[in-house]
Amino acid sequence: MYFFKNLFCFLDHHQSYIDHNMTSNVFPSRYMSSSEEIPLQIHGWLRIHKNGRCERLVGNDIIPPGMDPLTGVQSKDIIISPNVSIRLYIPKSANKNRKLPTLIYYHGGGFVTECAGSSTYHPTLNLISSETNMVAISVNYRLAPEHLIPIAYEDAWEAMKWVAIHLKGNGHESWLNDYADLHNVYLCGDSVGANIAHNMAIRVGLELDPCKVVKLEGLILLHPFFGGKEPIGSEFNKHQQNKAFVDHLWMLANPVGVDGLDDPLFNPSRNPNISSLGCSKILVCVGEKDGLRDRGLNYKKIVEKSGWKGVVKVFESKGAGHVFFLHNRSCKNASILRKNICSFVNVIRSKS
Incomplete structure (x- = not known):
């Protein structure tokens, strides 16, 4: 019902x-x-x-977890609750003598499609885990329109809290206890997943009990899905159609939201808590030909004007469209993007 x-x-x-x-x-x-x-x-x-x-029509082709022959990354699926699950990745270099930085990843798909184990995301997370030498946690959240916003955000937060119970190394999942440094955590996502990551970073910053959240070092937003009622930049002309699509997609997932297209979850400039982002640095990645490019660039301005005390960096992939790196993982631009993620988290790549 x-x-x-x-x-x-x-x-x-x-x-x-x-x-x-x-x-x-x-x-x-x-x-x-x-x-x-x-x-x-x-x-x-x-x-x-x-x-x-x-x-x-997409996101249905699930790749089983296990050992990835290309990267040597191991993965497995974990059910957190009846509504939330994750796919957990550990790189080939993982050993119990040195815990690794941890990446929590939220997939895209417009709030209506995709999942952590699809052929779009599983190979991408294998590469990211291997090249950054990080433990990666890819979160499955419930999709609209069956589950309207804010369900996706609540599921994402539930996953965050579950990860946090491993802070002292005595949680339910041995891989997190043994290999994950939860005092050195990055949130990451693409498109709507980047939107979710941003909003989770704010919730981390607002959390009064440090024992209930991981220690968040940074936020990585890949072609973030932001918007607003009023168009900006290229949305007035060449990306007018794209804005109409993005607006409609948001209203599909959130048809009863009080503020519509200016909902603070969607329009960061309307969020009174944006200065509470619970990390010290942010990497915003945009594509030169992406219809959401100007929203990503504008996000940097919004955050810097908010009074937040961290540093925002922007990286632009020349000639690239929206989330190109998911569908053409071997191209030069995708490799450069992943190298920028690696540089941002200051992780020495594994030589093994």
Whole structure:
């Protein structure tokens, strides 16, 4: 019943949006369409049928965990609760005599698709864990529209708290107890996962009990999914269609949000707690041809003006589009991006 209540809420909202903003049943973005049988289709991603069935077109091809022959990274899946699970990675160099920095990663997919074990994310996390020589924790959170925002953020926070119970080396998971330095943790994510990572960093900073959270050193935002009611930069012209898509995607996942496109979870400039980011440094990665590029660059300005006492660095991949590094992992730009992540976390790469 809860799923259908959410779904009908979503469909009602989007039908209202269509009625007031569209003609000829065409969405304001070319990435979406609507018909009588399929009230919403995100091309190549998701179909929501009239009977309420959600058909996801990506993120379904799961790669089993285990030893990766390319990198030597080992991985396994862990169920944290009935709603949240993670995929845990340890690099080839891991040994119990020297704990490694830890990366908590949130996948993208517009809040509506993808998972930690998909063919998009599993090979990427193997590479990141190997090249940075870090323990990596890739989080599965529940997806919209079955589970509307703030569910994704609550699931992400639940995973954070579960990791924190291993701070003293006596938690439930032996790999974290033996190999993970939870006093040297980085949050990372791509697209909506970067949005989640940003909001988790704020929650870490607001947490009054240090025993309940990991020691957060830095935040890595890969092509972050931010927005707002008013367009900025290229959203006025060449990326107008992209903004329409991003806006609609946010409203799909959060149709009943009080502030709509200016929700503080989506528009960092509206978040009164942004100066509470619980880390000392941030790396924002953008793609030159990404429709979200200007939002990433603007994020740096917002954070610096907030009074936050850390350092924000920006790295731009020339000629690259949105999350290119997930789909072309062997290209020069993807390798350079991962090297920048490695440099940012100040980890000496394993020579083994």
